[in-house]
Amino acid sequence: xxxxxxxxxxxxxxxxxxxxxxxxxxxxxxxxxxxxxxxxxxxxxxxxxxxxxxxxxxxxxxxxxxxxxxxxxxxxxxxxxxxxxxxxxxxxxxxxxxxxxxxxxxxxxxxxxxxxxxxxxxxxxxxxxxxxxxxxxxxxxxxxxxxxxxxxxxxxxxxxxxxxxxxxxxxxxxxxxxxxxxxxxxxxxxxxxxxxxxxxxxxxxxxxxxxxxxxxxxxxxxxxxxxxxxxxxxxxxxxxxxxxxxxxxxxxxxxxxxxxxxxxxxxxxxxxxxxxxxxxxxxxxxxxxxxxxxxxxxxxxxxxxxxxxxxxxxxxxxxxxxxxxxxxxxxxxxxxxxxxxxxxxxxxxxxxxxxxxxxxxxxxxxxxxxxxxxxxxxxxxxxxxxxxxxxxxxxxxxxxxxxxxxxxxxxxxxxxxxxxxxxxxxxxxxxxxxxxxxxxxxxxxxxxxxxxxxxxxxxxxxxxxxxxxxxxxxxxxxxxxxxxxxxxxxxxxxxxxxxxxxxxxxxxxxxxxxxxxxxxxxxxxxxxxxxxxxxxxxxxxxxxxxxxxxxxxxxxxxxxxxxxxxxxxxxxxxxxxxxxxxxxxxxxxxxxxx
Amino acid sequence: xxxxxxxxxxxxxxxxxxxxxxxxxxxxxxxxxxxxxxxxxxxxxxxxxxxxxxxxxxxxxxxxxxxxxxxxxxxxxxxxxxxxxxxxxxxxxxxxxxxxxxxxxxxxxxxxxxxxxxxxxxxxxxxxxxxxxxxxxxxxxxxxxxxxxxxxxxxxxxxxxxxxxxxxxxxxxxxxxxxxxxxxxxxxxxxxxxxxxxxxxxxxxxxxxxxxxxxxxxxxxxxxxxxxxxxxxxxxxxxxxxxxxxxxxxxxxxxxxxxxxxxxxxxxxxxxxxxxxxxxxxxxxxxxxxxxxxxxxxxxxxxxxxxxxxxxxxxxxxxxxxxxxxxxxxxxxxxxxxxxxxxxxxxxxxxxxxxxxxxxxxxxxxxxxxxxxxxxxxxxxxxxxx
Numbered sequence: 001x002x003x004x005x006x007x008x009x010x011x012x013x014x015x016x017x018x019x020x021x022x023x024x025x026x027x028x029x030x031x032x033x034x035x036x037x038x039x040x041x042x043x044x045x046x047x048x049x050x051x052x053x054x055x056x057x058x059x060x061x062x063x064x065x066x067x068x069x070x071x072x073x074x075x076x077x078x079x080x081x082x083x084x085x086x087x088x089x090x091x092x093x094x095x096x097x098x099x100x101x102x103x104x105x106x107x108x109x110x111x112x113x114x115x116x117x118x119x120x121x122x123x124x125x126x127x128x129x130x131x132x133x134x135x136x137x138x139x140x141x142x143x144x145x146x147x148x149x150x151x152x153x154x155x156x157x158x159x160x161x162x163x164x165x166x167x168x169x170x171x172x173x174x175x176x177x178x179x180x181x182x183x184x185x186x187x188x189x190x191x192x193x194x195x196x197x198x199x200x201x202x203x204x205x206x207x208x209x210x211x212x213x214x215x216x217x218x219x220x221x222x223x224x225x226x227x228x229x230x231x232x233x234x235x236x237x238x239x240x241x242x243x244x245x246x247x248x249x250x251x252x253x254x255x256x257x258x259x260x261x262x263x264x265x266x267x268x269x270x271x272x273x274x275x276x277x278x279x280x281x282x283x284x285x286x287x288x289x290x291x292x293x294x295x296x297x298x299x300x301x302x303x304x305x306x307x308x309x310x311x312x313x314x315x316x317x318x319x320x321x322x323x324x325x326x327x328x329x330x331x332x333x334x335x336x337x338x339x340x341x342x343x344x345x346x347x348x349x350x351x352x353x354x355x356x357x358x359x360x361x362x363x364x365x366x367x368x369x370x371x372x373x374x375x376x377x378x379x380x381x382x383x384x385x386x387x388x389x390x391x392x393x394x395x396x397x398x399x400x401x402x403x404x405x406x407x408x409x410x411x412x413x414x415x416x417x418x419x420x421x422x423x424x425x426x427x428x429x430x431x432x433x434x435x436x437x438x439x440x441x442x443x444x445x446x447x448x449x450x451x452x453x454x455x456x457x458x459x460x461x462x463x464x465x466x467x468x469x470x471x472x473x474x475x476x477x478x479x480x481x482x483x484x485x486x487x488x489x490x491x492x493x494x495x496x497x498x499x500x501x502x503x504x505x506x507x508x509x510x511x512x513x514x515x516x517x518x519x520x521x522x523x524x525x526x527x528x529x530x531x532x533x534x535x536x537x538x539x540x541x542x543x544x545x546x547x548x549x550x551x552x553x554x555x556x557x558x559x560x561x562x563x564x565x566x567x568x569x570x571x572x573x574x575x576x577x578x579x580x581x582x583x584x585x586x587x588x589x590x591x592x593x594x
Numbered sequence: 595x596x597x598x599x600x601x602x603x604x605x606x607x608x609x610x611x612x613x614x615x616x617x618x619x620x621x622x623x624x625x626x627x628x629x630x631x632x633x634x635x636x637x638x639x640x641x642x643x644x645x646x647x648x649x650x651x652x653x654x655x656x657x658x659x660x661x662x663x664x665x666x667x668x669x670x671x672x673x674x675x676x677x678x679x680x681x682x683x684x685x686x687x688x689x690x691x692x693x694x695x696x697x698x699x700x701x702x703x704x705x706x707x708x709x710x711x712x713x714x715x716x717x718x719x720x721x722x723x724x725x726x727x728x729x730x731x732x733x734x735x736x737x738x739x740x741x742x743x744x745x746x747x748x749x750x751x752x753x754x755x756x757x758x759x760x761x762x763x764x765x766x767x768x769x770x771x772x773x774x775x776x777x778x779x780x781x782x783x784x785x786x787x788x789x790x791x792x793x794x795x796x797x798x799x800x801x802x803x804x805x806x807x808x809x810x811x812x813x814x815x816x817x818x819x820x821x822x823x824x825x826x827x828x829x830x831x832x833x834x835x836x837x838x839x840x841x842x843x844x845x846x847x848x849x850x851x852x853x854x855x856x857x858x859x860x861x862x863x864x865x866x867x868x869x870x871x872x873x874x875x876x877x878x879x880x881x882x883x884x885x886x887x888x889x890x891x892x893x894x895x896x897x898x899x900x901x902x903x904x905x906x907x908x909x910x911x912x913x914x915x916x917x918x919x920x921x922x923x924x925x926x927x928x929x930x931x932x933x934x935x936x937x938x939x940x941x942x943x944x945x946x947x948x949x950x951x952x953x954x955x956x957x958x959x960x961x962x963x964x965x966x967x968x969x970x971x972x973x974x975x976x977x978x979x980x
Contacts, residue, residue, distance in 0.1 A: 061953045085950070
């Protein structure tokens with residue numbers, strides 16, 4: 001459908017744009033940047049910070065460029081004296097409410113308000129200091145909320161509502177008392193918050209940040225009595241470079257391994273290994289459930305749902321407790337790793353698990369919550385001791401004085417360091433599904449999946465909910481019950497989409513066997529612990545990097561991982577076996593909504 | 595400038611047979627009704643003064659499967675209490691005015707958004723609405739009205755915040771455009787009119803635009819219900835012709851010692867004695883939603899301003915920066931000047947700030963704080979400083 005064109009002038013330059021374009025977008029086309037704070041490409045327009053005001057000829061007031069669509073004959077000035085004076089006032093006002101102790105702020109150097117204050121050369125004390133001395137909310141193991149730094153742009157509120165549909169954060173009170181808070185002002189760890197950290201990814205200041213464990217990890221590294229192993233999640237390697245001088249979408253796996261070794265970790269291992277292991281366990285679990293349903297006529301919970309994303313798990317525990325049976329009992333790769341590190345691996349390297357410290361580097365803030373769950377102590381110790389986000393690792397590499405861009409690439413240590421391309425794609429939405437299909441299809445039929453170059457394209461991409469079917473034909477005799485079965489799968493990323501899909505399941509309107517859900521938009525690559533900023537373009541580039549990494553791997557199917565085969569032979573026995581059950585599987589608990 | 599002498603009028607409270615008027619209106623086309631309203635020059639009586647006929651025309655021209663008419667009875671402006679009186683004494687005229695609008699713009703559903711503090715009026719209003727809705731049914735006119743109750747936030751009188759509140763959301767103003775006439779309640783074209791405006795629309799249907807135009811001036815047609823309070827021996831509700839000077843007004847309602855008058859409530863303008871003669875009450879002079887607060891020489895204008903600013907500091911919805919923080923800064927600022935913590939020259943900074951609030955705030959609330967601030971600070975600077 002062709003759109004109407006609208007003619008206008010911005011800073012005296014004529015331009016013709018599609019109807020519905022905002023002044024902000026039109027200005028961008030002419031290479032005029034208008035500053036914004038409350039605006040975010042992933043969220044609906046708010047128009048409340050007013051930093052983007054511009055002058056419109058004939059208008060008594062200054063329209064907000066982010067919120068006002070262009071109209072015919074409009075004449076806009078984006079940088080007039082009046083506009084600059086108003087913007088400066090607005091920034092000064094925000095600063096007067098703001099805790100401007102920047103040198104002590106975790107977001108120092110990566111703060112949109114700080115950038116604007118610098119750009120507009122604010123005098124910082126034009127107005128009276130209005131900062132309220134409120135206590136930080138440090139109740140959550142994942143997220144720290146500091147209201148003294150909040151500029152009330154409501155990006156977090158919109159994120160929690162629009163992208164996640166969780167609504168843990170909301171606006172309360174009005175006027176000078178207006179603030180962002182939780183239900184009944186309860187601490188974050190007592191509300192429906194899933195710890196996904198999407199709000200952290202979009203907070204322009206330091207009001208919402210991850211709880212960092214940087215000092216704890218340095219202490220462990222420099223404690224001679226501790227043997228510190230680190231695992232890195234699939235999505236980290238596709239984004240860490242953004243914090244360390246590389247372009248978006250650069251894969252930095254080898255450099256990251258090298259940096260971790262230089263930082264002093266005793267062993268640098270890979271969560272990808274347990275991602276492959278997850279496929280073996282979860283794939284077997286799915287096939288077992290299908291067998292029970294199709295052959296034994298037993299009542300089993302289908303569709304089965306993935307359990308890698310701890311934000312998604314907590315969401316389900318709060319909002320769909322009646323569907324907990326549908327969740328795979330598999331722990332997430334992070335927790336499988338932790339459980340094996342302090343058992344199998346400790347034995348192998350002859351270490352006392354008590355002396356071991358397991359650190360994870362994750363694209364995720366919810367993983368910090370996950371490792372604290374009481375269920376996650378099957379080694380007899382806390383399986384994973386500390387979780388660092390991609391951002392924290394970036395910061396630590398800088399603290400260590402490592403010139404990251406110039407590092408030689410190195411390889412992961414062994415064992416627990418070998419992985420396949422199927423594990424890497426866990427980092428992108430649809431990746432777990434694709435990895436599972438690659439393995440399950442081959443186990444059942446003895447043949448590779450019928451997709452060019454093993455790329456299961458129907459499950460890829462950034463659509464909120466994806467669905468696909470795989471027809472299973474000519475199966476091996478032991479899987480005869482699956483002959484001719486059309487395996488229906490669905491994938492959701494972003495909890496707003498998950499909620500939609502779960503509602504369908506709950507109402508019996510969904511005919512799926514297997515569902516993958518990731519709490520964050522784009523999957524782990526868009527996780528709450530990934531470099532800031534984030535937007536669709538950035539997430540797509542990270543996804544490309546992940547799929548490239550997969551294609552460059554020699555092994556691309558989880559069941560071909562030699563270390564995985566070894567661990568079954570030497571230690572676990574078989575998927576879903578007794579040891580697996582003890583170490584690699586877990587259970588869930590229903591939680592209240594408030 | 596065209597001036598009128600102070601004259602009491604009775605269009606609002608005068609008894610009339612509403613159903614007869616509706617019957618006549620139902621015979622007419624929407625365009626025809628709107629032409630009359632445009633011709634009458636009626637402007638919104640809530641304070642902003644948008645031409646009513648034009649608003650209805652916009653709403654009529656929208657194509658939609660559903661349209662709404664909302665009566666804004668969230669009378670929250672300090673010093674304004676005329677809608678309460680209208681709601682109490684002639685509610686049928688409001689309903690009938692809404693029916694006129696419904697016929698004109700092709701709306702089938704009406705809502706009266708009643709300020710939370712006026713909930714005591716609800717039982718009587720609901721009772722009368724039952725009768726009215728039945729009367730519409732009897733006439734086979736597809737239109738009914740329901741009451742909606744606010745919770746006492748001043749900002750919900752702002753039309754888009756009102757809609758948010760009606761939709762069950764937090765009462766925060768929306769970005770405009772789109773305007774409510776295009777996307778209002780539940781995203782459908784909605785005409786939002788003040789209580790008094792709707793009653794005048796009915797009056798125009800009754801007496802015709804020509805008769806209506808006999809009252810008032812070129813820019814301010816008709817009469818207006820005033821809420822008169824403060825230092826006056828005759829406080830209360832009066833319907834007066836628009837276009838009189840403040841001097842005339844003060845001569846009638848003042849106590850002989852009036853030093854200033856706040857026209858249009860807390861968000862309006864303060865007029866000092868020296869400007870009484872040359873200030874007209876009306877859209878060409880100082881527009882008002884009806885509030886007239888008189889102050890005599892016993893009053894401290896500093897206290898008046900502080901009161902207003904405390905009100906705005908609390909009643910800002912808090913979403914936009916200029917209004918949320920600006921109101922606090924203005925209040926803290928005059929306090930600091932008063933206490934000598936800031937030099938008198940700081941008032942100039944605050945005036946500049948109020949100017950920014952006027953042009954950069956998201957809605958009328960923040961935009962109008964500059965009105966009382968500047969008019970009081972400019973005219974009573976000494977009282978603010980010393």
